[in-house]
Amino acid sequence: MTVPFPPVEPPPGEWAMGRLRPTEDEDLVAAGADLSPGTLLAAYRVGLFPMGLGDHGARPIGWWSPEPRGVLVPANFRESRSLRKARSRFEVRVDTAFPDVMRLCGDPERVGRWITDEIVTAYTEMHRLGWAHSVETWLDGRLVGGLYGIAVGGLFAGESMFHLERDASKVALAALVDLVRADGDERRIIDVQWSTGHLERLGVVEWPRRRYLEALAVALEAPDLRFC
Template sequence: MPTPPPSTPWDFALDRVPPGEDLIGIGADLDVATLFEAYTVGVFPMGIGDQGAEPIGWWSPDPRGILRPRELRVSRSLRKVVARFEVRVDSDFRGVVEACAAPDRDGRWITPEIVDAYVQLHEAGWAHSVETWLDGELVGGLYGVAIGGLFAGESMFHHERDASKVALVGLRDLLITDGDPRRLVDVQWQTPHLATLGVREVPRDEYLAILPTVLSAPLPACWA
């Protein structure tokens, strides 16, 4: 079981953020303690400069995109391709984050500073990757932060068709293994694509209200 870091000196003060405002603050740092506490209160970082450059912005979307693991919609065609890939967990965390940060990606926001920060969070036991491999090569995956029953997804990538979706199926399987219904995948913002997979929107107040219950669930066995 990873050890929670000491408290951060930063105050995210969500009670002072008006409804509908996604950006809740600017500044602070990307230390392990800061990141850990941010996720436990419903906040995550993303730079507000060009392609995610500084300054660091802290975000808590209203509404919030969430996915209950058992509500993931797996199409018949996706079920057929799952067997093509090998799913691994945490075998190349940095490789997944760096693939998500590739300079040629549209909407790229993951900077070298973000990569290093989440690698440190991974080394502390709180950030994880679910990967898809084909013929010994990393071809897709996702990464995020796991605290209790929360998996806060950060980004995903694929070099082979459906490889990132297969990683999402792999994540679903990890989260439902012991049948705990409190677990939740936070996807930050819903998109039309994510909506087809079962992601729905809830008001920020609702997300924050259920977050303590989600966090009270145990980590999946593979991360505990």
């Protein structure tokens, strides 16, 4: 699939995502709505992302704004010597296997899985319109790692990653950082939703929601990221 650039602006969704406001101490902002391209795009532009509230991500759809928010400023990415060495093992591709990356991220064997068939369908449509992207690591012609997310202006909102070989997902993240910082625009940020110890070692920090939303507003003024 050839991913269009610039992305195709979808018709507005019927839900007023921009009017949703998080409480001071809850990550969950609302439940319901749909996963149409217009709804999804409006949500990311105001700092929300979807994750189902039912078993393994089933409906109803929850709309989330974590407090605090996990953020990677590209210039602060920490690339260890071992990661630099690991890069040479893999071939990195972009947007060549988007649905496969999503399905592997949503493997039913994964603990805490939340990526449903409905999510795959919705984000594949966002990919077709040029908003969703995958960064993939390949080894001997086999897809062994990767990540996917939504790119809007200077924001890359990471949704999930997977690996079948050691370091494969970290190499994909390093490649994403290269893409995001390629033009030197310091307004760009990578949203990882919730931080973990693993991500903190790579340079991810936790920002208060207010700081994230302020940085998001600035990031959205940057030109759209080019993945092609």
